[in-house]
Every structure is written in structure tokens, then in C-alpha cells.
Amino acid sequence: MKSKEIKILLSAPRGFCAGVERAIEIVEKSIQKFGAPVYVRHEIVHNKFVVDSLKKKGAIFVEELEEIEDRSRPVIFSAHGVPKKIPTDAKNYNMTYVDATCPLVSKVHREAENLNKAGYHIILIGHKNHPEVIGTMGQLPKGSIDLIQNEDEAKNYDNTYKKKIAFVTQTTLSLDDTKNIIQILKNRFKDLREPLKEDICYATTNRQMAVKKIANKCDMFFVIGSRNSSNSVRLVEVAKKSGCINSMLIHSESNIPYHDIQNSDVIGISSGASAPEILVENFINKLKNRFTITIDEVEIIKENVVFKIPNKLN
Template identity: 70%
Template sequence: MKNKDLKIYLAAPRGFCAGVDRAIEIVKKSINKFGSPVYVRHEIVHNKHVVENLKKIGAIFVEELSEIKDKTRPVIFSAHGVPKKVPKEAQDLKMEYIDATCPLVSKVHREAENLNKAGFHIFLIGHENHPEVVGTMGQIPEGSIELVETIDDVEDIDIPSNKKLAFVTQTTLSVDDTKDIIDALKKKFPQIKEPNKEDICYATTNRQAAVKKIASKCDMFFVIGSRNSSNSKRLVEVADKAGCNYSELIHSESSVPLEKISKCNSIGISSGASAPEILVQNFIEKIKENFNVEIQEVEIVKENVTFKVPGKLN
């Protein structure tokens, strides 16, 4: 196979977004400030490689605060955000907590709260049980926000016509699929209030646009990311819809599918917003060992967004 030429289209931007960078930085700075262990509620970001590296320096991951034996140690809330009851529980337990919720997710939380205060019934476009969705729905009283996952869900909505309606969305959705659901909501409820600024985050939008740009040129498309990463799974779907015949998620248990790649003349590579660049480079190195590789990086936009870590960690 080493004699075979292979062209790699490398999507840019790819990988870590500002919210992920900030969340990882918060864990590291918390360990520096408070010593170890520091507890983290839920995976700080959806990537096994990141989580394992943070465990090595003193982070302990739990799903609920009740699992934390030593309540004198600080706890960090993940980038996906948490329902209101979680900080309250931490306060009741007199625990020090640091919130690593991505600022763009916090923006959706505030939107939902403000809409609720203004008397709107809210639809949240998102995926059931995703921690971001659980967090957003947990900002306001039960019954005042309902989940919409598909166009069929829109058709099934039965709500009095005199109700004030609004929608918000999960930040890591497929831009195209979400547009179809929004169109269906607007058609059924012409008066529905939409967010002033789109909720899907800049990084999700940019990564999907970069994949779209190159997918049709590729015999196969690979997205480096975790199986529980919403934005990574959406990139695989985007590559499929944009004209690549075969797209695949490469996660921590995946081996490099050299046999499949040997049948290709060109492949595309991107990575989800919680996947470190080292995983992309390792994947490419493995391919280079077996093929004559030419890499073309296709960058659609330069990202220069950064988010500050909480002041108390500086």
C-alpha cells in the first residue's frame, strides 16, 4: 500500500472550540489553586483522551454530587451546563463550585429564563438526554419548556393558539436539520418568537461549513471525536449529506481503517469541538506509514474567539 498515492483534505477550523479550551483550563487552574483532587460533575467535555489526561493530574469525575466523598473539595460543572438544582445542591452541601459552562450555552440559559419570565411557552430544539438539553430545560419550571427533536414532533404539538410561544436551540446541532425544524415551527406558529441571534454556536457552524466544502471531493470522510459528542456525530451526518459516500466517526476504540482507505484516492478529515489536535495528527501519521500522502488543508475562516476563565482562579 505504501506505493499508493492518497490525497487528504483536512478541514479547518476543526477540533477545540473556545468553550472547550476554557473548560479544560478551568480544571487545570482549579487543581493548581486548590490542589488535588478536584471533582468534576460529568465529563468536562465529551472526549476520553481529555478526561484521562485530567484524571492523571488530579481530577475525579462523577455524575452526581452525592458520589463525592469529601465535600470539602471543590467541584467543577462541565462545559455542557447544569440544571439550576445542581448549584443549589452544592450550596446546600456547602461545597465550593466552579462553573465551566460554555458562555454560549449560558446565553441560551439566560434566553430561556427571560422568555419564561415574559410568559412564553418555550420549545427547545435538541437531543433528548444530552447534558446540554438537561441543563437548559432545568433553568425554568417543568412544563414551561418542551423538547422538539424532529419535524414530526412539531406536527404533534398541541397547544392553545393564544399562548405566547418562543424557541431556543441546543448549541451543537446540525445547522441544516435545525433550519428545517425551525421552518416547520414558524409555519405552524407564525407568531413564534425566535432568538435575536442564532443559538447554534460559531464553532459548530464553522466546522460543519468546512466539512461541507470538501466532503463531495472525498471517497471517504473521517471525523475524529467521541461517540457521546453531539457536534462530532453531526459532522459525520453533514459529510454524508454533502455528497461523501462513506463517512465514519473515529473514536477512542477505533482502529485506523487502512483496508477501507486503500480503496480511496482521496479522504477528508475533521474533528469535533472536544477532540484535541493530537488525535488528528496521530490518525494522519498512521495513514502516512502506509500511503504516499499529500495533505491539503482547506480553511474557510480563521477563528479567534477566546473566553476568560472565572476571576477567582487567576
Template identity: 85%
Template sequence: MKNKHLKILLSAPRGFCAGVERAIEIVEKSIKKFGAPVYVRHEIVHNKYVVDDLKNKGAIFVEELEEIEDRTRPVIFSAHGVPKKIPEDAKNYKMTYIDATCPLVSKVHREAENLHKAGYHLILIGHQNHPEVIGTMGQLPEGSIDLVQNEDEAKKYKPQNNKKISYVTQTTLSVDDTKDIIQILKDRFPNIKEPMKEDICYATTNRQLAVKNIAKKCDLFFVIGSRNSSNSVRLVEVAKKSGCSNSLLIHSQSEIPFDLIKDSNIIGISSGASAPEILVNNFINELKNKFTVSIDEVEIIKENVVFKAPKKLN
């Protein structure tokens, strides 16, 4: 197979976004400042490689604060955001906490609160049980925000009261799918209030555009990322919809499908916003072991967004 030539179209931008970089930096700086262990509530970002690396450095991951045995140690909240109740619980436990919520998720939280205060009933477009959705819904009193997950639910949605309605969205959704759901809601509720600025984050949008740009030229498309990473799963869907029906997620347990690859001439590669570049390099190296590879990086936009870690960690 070694003399089989394989052309790789490498999607850019890909991989870490500013919110993920900041969250990882917060864990690393916390370990440096407070010593090990530090606790992290929920996976800091949805990637096994990143989580394992931080465990080796001294982070202990828990799902709930109640699991933390030594409450003199600091706890970090994940990039996905947490319900209001969690920081309150941490205060009651007299715990030091550091919030690594992505600033773009925090923006949605503030937006939801302001709309609620202004007398709106809210719709959140998102995926049930995703930590970001749990966090956003947890900013408001029970019953004041409803989840709509797809077009079907948007068509059937019935407001529970006669309040004005508005919507916000999860930051890691597919831009196109969300657009269709929003259109249904706008057709049904012409006065629905929309966010001042798009909620779907810049990194999600850019990565989806980059994949769209090359998918139709590819025989096979791979997205490097975790199964529980919403933005990675969306990238696979975007590649399929954009003309490459053979699109797959490569996660930590994946076997590389060499039999499919050997029947392909052009393959596309991208990675989710929580997947480190080393995983992309490792994947490409596996291909280089078996094929003659040429790589063409196709960049549609330069990203220069940086979110700084809290000053108290310096």
C-alpha cells in the first residue's frame, strides 16, 4: 500500500478554540498556584487526551461537588458552564472555586438572565443533557426556559404562558440546522426576540465553514474528536451534508479504517474545538506509515481570538 498516493486536504481553522485553551490554562495555572490535587467538576473540555493529560498533572475529575473529599482544595468549573446553584453550593461548602466557563457561554447566560428580567419566556435551542444546556437552563428559575432540540419540536412548541418569547442557542450547534429551527419559530411567533448577536460561537462557525469548503472534494472525511464533543459530532454532520457521505468521527477508541482509505484518493481531515493538534499529527503519521501522503492545508480564515485566564491565577 505504501506506493498508493493519498492526498490530504487539511481543514483550517481546526482544533482548539480560545475558550478551550483558556480552560486548560486555568487548570494548569491552578495546579501551579495551589499545588496538586485540584478538582475539576465535569470534564474540563470533552476530550479524553486532554483530560488524561491533566489527570497526570494533578487534576481530579468529579461530576458533582459532593464527591470531593478534601474541600480545602480548589475546584474548577468546566468550559461548558454550570447552573447558578453550583457556585452557591461551593460557597456553602466554603470551597475556593475558579470558573473556566467559556466567555461566549457566559455571554449566553447573561443574555438569558437579562431577557428573563425583561419579562420574556425563553426558548433554548440545544441538545438535552449536554452540560452547556444544563448550565444555561440552570441560570433561570424552573419553568422560565424551555428546550427545543429540532425542527419537529419547534413546530409543536406551545408557550406555557402569555409572556413575550425570545430564544437563545447552545454555542456549539450546526449553523445550518439552527437556522432552520429559528426560521420555524419566527414563522410561528413573528414577534419572537432574537439574540443581539449570534450565539453560536465564532470557532464553531469557522470550523464548520472550513469543512464545508473542502468536503465535496473528498472521498472520505475524518473529524478528530470525542464522541461526547458536540462541536465534533456536528462537524461530521456538516461534512456529510456538504457532499462527503463517507464522513467519520475518529475518537480515542477508533480503529483507523485503512480498508476504506486505500480505496480513496482524497481525504479530508478536521478536528473539533476540544481536540489537541497532536491527535491530528498522530493520525496523519499513521497514514504516512502505510501510504505516500501529500498534504494541502486549506485555510479559510485566520483566528486570533484569545481569552485570558483570571488574573488571580497569575
């Protein structure tokens, strides 16, 4: 007899966003068009399952162009975006490249460039060493953009350049944390220029709002996603702040805490924007093997965003 009845509140929207779907499709279409192997600079999206399945199809993942042995093969730039120097290097190597940067990240790149041309010094709110941050900072000349990661850094930021300042943000941040950082900067710099439209992307926003809606009804909350996925890690933080202290990330090496689940009546589940739905299904199936499960999907908004793939792959 199955032991325990547990209700799952399944957060929606969850999982793949349009930028991730487009990036994966670009790799698959590139393999179809150019044959295998194709190279991908950095993980196309931050998910081991996705990366492993693309490796099986003929993608070879590298961190830098210099690692590519056969430069007659095409290279794809990941969804997180790359510094300006990378396409230039690829051209110098006479390499064919396909840019899978998410259009919403490209929007931030263009925004930063335009502000720089208009004479602003740029603040980027984001996480150090995240590939998206490296890519955005790499759009501009050295010294024209500074990174702020948290409220303390915002409080202590010194506008040494004495230029007018503007800010842009990484697309996968926590809405609430970012709001606080922006407020501190606005209080300190009265003429701070902000983006016309928020930089945090629709998918990050929707997934966080969906988690907020159900977290306080849950005894435990699970986010399916990779440890290096910024938006997945933020979802765990959002669940904790929204009333479910017992929230955790389930990644490829996680042990499922069945004992704690056994003591729960209601658990919440969501997944990061780079996590395929099959990982959510697999997790739920593991729970079904041990418990009697009922599932209530709580959807806050329908997503119908689709991004076109580059013409050269059509």
C-alpha cells in the first residue's frame, strides 16, 4: 500500500522560455544544415540534460574559440550572449558562426551601447562571472561599465567618472532584490537613467510571480534546474522569501529528500527557464512510486512568445 497522500501544486508557467527554445533549435538546425560536429561556445543553456542530449546529436562544447581544433566547422554562441570580441575573433579565424544570444539579452546589449554613445557611464546590476554579465560588459570599452551585485555595493558605489549614469540589468535576476538595488541607486543619484522597458525578461518575471502565488501554501518547494542556472537559483530564493523556507533546487546530482516529503501534505514544484519539462515529469514519477499524488496546476499567465531563428538556418 502506498503510504502518504501528497498534493502537488505545479507552478505555471515553468520551464523553457522562448530564448532557450530558440537556442536549442539553433544547435539542432545547425547540425542538420552543416552536419556534425558543430561547436558551441559555452553551455548553450545552463542545463546538463540539454547539453548531454545535444552532445549525442553532434555538438561539441568549448569554453573558448581557441579550443576548437577544426576551424572549418561552425561555432554557435550561447543564449547568454558574448562579448563583442568573440564574433570578431571568429571572423579572424575565418569561422562560420551562428549567434544564439537570446533576443532579450541582445536588447540589453543594444541599450548599453546606445547609452554609452549618448555619454552615459553604465551600471550593470547582475552577478559577477555569469556569462550574460561577461557578455554585456564586453559590449563596451573597458572602464565605461561597472557591475553592482547587491544592496551594499549600491550603497557604496562611487561615481568617480562624474558623468551622467544609467543602469541596465541582467535578464534573470530576482525582481524584488533588483527593485531594492535600483531604489538605493535612485535615492543616491537623482538623474539616474533607467531602461524604457524593464530588462528582467518576461519569463523570469512570470516564473517568479507563479512561485510567489503558491509558495506560502506549501510545506516544501522544489525547483528543477541546474546549479549554474541563475534564474533557477533565483526561483528557490523567491519561494523561500514568499513563505516556504523549506525550498530547494533539484539538479542532476540531487538526492530527493523522500523522508521530508513524507512529512509534507502539500509540495510546490517549478522549473527554471533552461530545464526541459521531462525533468519535471521524471521528478513527479519518482514521487508517484512512493506516494499517492494529486496534482493541481496553478497557472498565472499563458506564454505565447516565439523568437525566430536566424535566416541562415532556414
